[in-house]
Every structure is written in C-alpha cells, then in structure tokens.
Amino acid sequence: MKLLETDYRPTPEDKARIKILSDMFKVSGDGVFATLQGEGLTTKEGGTAGLPVVFLRLHFCNLTCGFPTGWQCDTRYTWNPRMEEFWKEPRDWSINQTAVNIRQAWRQNHPQIETGHRLVISGGEPLLQQGKIVELISEIRTIQQECQIPNEKIIVMPQGRSWESIQAQAQLLEPSVSERNWHIGYRHQLNWFGDQRGT
Numbered sequence: 001m002k003l004l005e006t007d008y009r010p011t012p013e014d015k016a017r018i019k020i021l022s023d024m025f026k027v028s029g030d031g032v033f034a035t036l037q038g039e040g041l042t043t044k045e046g047g048t049a050g051l052p053v054v055f056l057r058l059h060f061c062n063l064t065c066g067f068p069t070g071w072q073c074d075t076r077y078t079w080n081p082r083m084e085e086f087w088k089e090p091r092d093w094s095i096n097q098t099a100v101n102i103r104q105a106w107r108q109n110h111p112q113i114e115t116g117h118r119l120v121i122s123g124g125e126p127l128l129q130q131g132k133i134v135e136l137i138s139e140i141r142t143i144q145q146e147c148q149i150p151n152e153k154i155i156v157m158p159q160g161r162s163w164e165s166i167q168a169q170a171q172l173l174e175p176s177v178s179e180r181n182w183h184i185g186y187r188h189q190l191n192w193f194g195d196q197r198g199t
Contacts, residue, residue: 007082014087020060025098025132028078028124029089030057032101034109037118049185052110053118054102059090061125074161078124095132099139156184 010018020026037053061079077085093101106117119140121133156177158169170184177184 008084008087010081010087018087018090021092023132024092024094025129025136026059027091027093027098028057028059028075029085029091030055031091031093032056032098032105034105037120048118051118052113053120054105054109056098056102056119056121058121058123058126058129060128061123062128063125075122075124095135095139098136102140156182158184 018026032054034052034054037048037051057075057078059078061073061075073079077083077089080086102119106113110117121136126133156173158166158173160166160169173184
C-alpha cells in the first residue's frame with residue numbers, strides 16, 4: 001500500500017540526513033538542472049523566458065505562501081515534512097562542489113553558450129542559506145558576470161501549480177509590485193512542460 005503524503009514517518013537516518021551543516025548547502029533532490037527560463041516572457045517581465053538557464057534548488061522554506069488562500073506551492077517537497085521526499089532527497093554539498101555541479105550542467109547542456117550564463121537559485125526559500133549563496137557567487141564569478149539588481153530588474157513570481165492560479169496570484173500582487181517599479185514574471189514553463197519536476 002502506497003503511503004499518503006500525511007503518512008510518512010521519518011527514520012533515524014532520515015532525521016540525521018536533514019540536519020543542517022554550517023558549511024554545506026542543503027540541496028533538494030532536484031539539485032542542479034539545466035532548462036529554459038520560464039519567467040519573463042515580455043520585456044516588462046525581464047524578457048528572459050526561453051533563454052537557457054541552470055537552476056540550483058535548495059532545501060527548506062520558512063514561508064507559508066498561499067495559506068490560507070489555497071493555491072499549492074510547486075516545490076512542497078522542499079519544506080513539507082509529511083512528504084517522504086522531504087526526508088529522503090536532500091543532500092549536503094560544499095560550496096565548491098555546488099559550483100562544480102553548476103559549471104558541469106552548463107558544459108553538458110549549453111556548450112554553445114560561452115558568456116552570459118544565467119543561474120537561478122530557487123527553493124524552498126534560498127535566503128535561508130544566504131551566507132552560503134554569497135560565497136557561491138564569489139566562487140562562480142567566472143560564470144555569473146552580473147550580480148547587480150536594479151529595481152526594474154526585480155521580478156516577482158506568483159506561485160501556483162496551474163496557469164489559472166498564477167494569473168490569480170499575479171492580480172493580487174500587481175498593485176504592490178507596480179508601486180515599487182518591479183515587474184511580475186509568469187511561470188511559462190507550466191504551459192511548456194506541465195507540472196513536472198526539473199523543468
């Protein structure tokens with residue numbers, strides 16, 4: 001019988017695996033993967049949709065996005081202890097190993113692109129590991145040339161697992177985002193790839 005999301009009971013090994021190590025990233029099971037940028041279809045959104053990108057998916061989240069409004073986070077396996085994936089999938093990577101994995105993903109999946117590499121650090125909530133992110137950016141400076149974020153480059157991504165839920169969230173966010181001269185990016189990969197991991 002398959003366990004339901006609410007049925008998983010972590011083993012002692014699971015509990016040991018989930019412990020945070022001060023000098024290591026806690027990386028989700030997705031780890032590093034190459035794909036096409038899903039946000040930023042229009043110039044107003046940043047104009048980056050469809051461009052090659054490498055993602056680093058980190059574990060853990062302290063936000064309660066969507067509650068109680070009801071939309072579902074698309075990466076709940078990075079924070080929901082009721083899910084087996086939360087306990088079984090995370091890995092510990094050193095900053096150096098993370099940089100190596102990012103470089104390798106670029107070489108294997110986007111070998112024709114020599115400059116202007118894009119890296120998206122996602123989660124979970126990546127800022128829970130922000131000190132390590134700062135070190136990582138220094139480590140991969142040869143890959144990631146631009147780390148300045150002017151207001152017009154800040155793109156807020158409404159969360160959801162369907163195009164309809166994302167549009168509804170975007171409407172709620174729009175007044176606050178416009179007031180700050182930011183932009184809203186849509187998760188176009190839902191239309192391109194559907195709701196599957198690693199896209």
